[in-house]
Amino acid sequence: MNPTTTTSGRRVAVVTGANKGVGFGIVRALCKQFDGDVILTARNVDRGQQAVADLNQEGLRPRFHQLDITDTDSVDALATFLKDNYDGLDVLVNNAAIKFRREAGVPFPRRIKETVGCNFFGTLSVTRRLWPLLRPHARVVNVTCFCISSTITEFSQDLLSQLLKPDLTMAQLELLLQDYVRKGEMGGHFRVGWPTDAEYAVSKVGVCLMSAILSREAVDDSRGDIVVNACCPGHVRTDMSRYEGSLTVDQGADTPMYLSLLPRNAARPRGQFLAERTVAKWW
Numbered sequence: 001m002n003p004t005t006t007t008s009g010r011r012v013a014v015v016t017g018a019n020k021g022v023g024f025g026i027v028r029a030l031c032k033q034f035d036g037d038v039i040l041t042a043r044n045v046d047r048g049q050q051a052v053a054d055l056n057q058e059g060l061r062p063r064f065h066q067l068d069i070t071d072t073d074s075v076d077a078l079a080t081f082l083k084d085n086y087d088g089l090d091v092l093v094n095n096a097a098i099k100f101r102r103e104a105g106v107p108f109p110r111r112i113k114e115t116v117g118c119n120f121f122g123t124l125s126v127t128r129r130l131w132p133l134l135r136p137h138a139r140v141v142n143v144t145c146f147c148i149s150s151t152i153t154e155f156s157q158d159l160l161s162q163l164l165k166p167d168l169t170m171a172q173l174e175l176l177l178q179d180y181v182r183k184g185e186m187g188g189h190f191r192v193g194w195p196t197d198a199e200y201a202v203s204k205v206g207v208c209l210m211s212a213i214l215s216r217e218a219v220d221d222s223r224g225d226i227v228v229n230a231c232c233p234g235h236v237r238t239d240m241s242r243y244e245g246s247l248t249v250d251q252g253a254d255t256p257m258y259l260s261l262l263p264r265n266a267a268r269p270r271g272q273f274l275a276e277r278t279v280a281k282w283w
């Protein structure tokens, strides 16, 4: 498709971090099952365009747009592209994330800042910026990780009671995670109740809580039937898992796809965490 073609009104889905891994599998599945355009986004243009070319070889036709979820100019550019070309958004899959390997020797202050910065604050930034574009019946899917259920036992009771209170606001959640990063950078986060060496899982706990808050906000949204959920793709063979997972990227795409294509006005799941298409309790 010519990138200058205006497709206003046409349904459109966006997947973040989709040049490889689970995100690539989600784009492939959306191209086959979603009734509209699919935008494969990647922070690196060459890697993203190569992924599009690979899918073209399979006869699939995603469009490409650059997106670094930690770069507000990049997020703005995607929002402008969607506004100009579609005047809306029907499916947003927040898949992009990072996870440092311990043996890489990256100091904890940098790990915690970059991991929470990308996985939590980057995801929040994209969602906030694109939220006004969501159309009635839009689906927002946040890819998190089942590892949160084991990490949650390492939080102090005091911190848990703050994080898990049913009326937690986004502003409160942001403040708590900012505090975690600040304390982590000073090496004192565990003294105030955060897990010791688990910045990836903490960032994903944040994304799960973010999903529940957004879901509550969507209830009063006049557009109607905007559904937000979080999910784990399972243990998938990707760079992040060092190819140790049991699932292919297409299998890992299954639950994110299920949530992306939830039928109109489905009563549930809403604001939940799912694994294998099933609502799972993680705390």
Ligand SMILES: NC(=O)c1ccc[n+]([C@@H]2O[C@H](COP(=O)([O-])OP(=O)(O)OC[C@H]3O[C@@H](n4cnc5c(N)ncnc54)[C@H](OP(=O)(O)O)[C@@H]3O)[C@@H](O)[C@H]2O)c1
Pocket: 016, 017, 018, 019, 020, 021, 022, 023, 042, 043, 044, 047, 067, 068, 069, 070, 094, 095, 096, 097, 098, 118, 122, 143, 144, 145, 146, 232, 233, 234, 235, 236, 237, 238, 239, 240, 241, 245
């Ligand atoms: N694999 C598993 O077993 C597993 C298990 C549980 C949860 N998950 C979750 O599943 C999702 C996908 O993971 P994966 O295994 O497919 O990982 P992956 O192969 O490492 O892919 C991660 C993707 O995110 C992109 N990304 C990283 N930082 C970004 C940024 N700032 N802006 C935009 N894109 C960025 C990467 O781009 P580059 O190529 O440029 O780095 C890549 O495309 C993640 O949310 C992960 O936490 C995975």
